[in-house]
Amino acid sequence: RADAGRHIPVFFINQKIPKALAVVNTLSKSFNEREDEIDxxxxxxxxxTMRCKPQRYDNEEKKALEEGKNFFNACQNNRTFQDLESADNNIKMKLVHVDGQSLGTGVATTVIDATCEECASWIISEFQSRKSLRRAKE
Structure with a gap:
């Protein structure tokens, strides 16, 4: 057993610590990959579930869906909009003021190769993903 008199040379620390921390980094990466698989x-x-199970809505939910459809149609049919610049060439964006409201609504349009259920489940699961939950704790 070697005793360095409780003094360890800096070059020795600099040589050994990165190797020890590499194990922690490898474990962290494997857990993150597993989280992506779970998500x-x-x-x-x-x-x-959205695709195969019958969806039953109460009157309050039906009213909210109807209001959402009406608002969406009002935005789509509004011809007084302002084009906005998008960072992505595949996304068209515009600003709409519905019925003279002071608040504007942003509308983004693009083509997605997925079903409605896949898009909705992606949005819902993104809020509940392990990454999002971990970020929320930070």
Whole structure:
């Protein structure tokens, strides 16, 4: 057993610490990959549930859906809009003031190769993903 008199040379520390921390980094990466796998499974399960199970809504939910559809149609049919610049060439964006309201509504349009259920489940699962929950704790 070697005793350095409780003094360890700096070059020795600089040589050994990165190797020891590499193990922690490898473990962290493998856990993150596993989290992505769990999130993908959750996403596909939710999309399948939305697609295959009958959806029953109470009167309050039906009213909210109807109001959302009416608002969406008002935005789509409004011809007094302002084009906005998008960072992505595949996304068209505009600003709409519906019925003279002081608040504006942003509308983004693009083409997505997915079903409605997959899009909805992605949005819902993104709020509940392990990454989002971890970021919320920070």
């Amino acid at each position: 993908r499974y959750s996403l596909s399960t939710l999309a399948n």
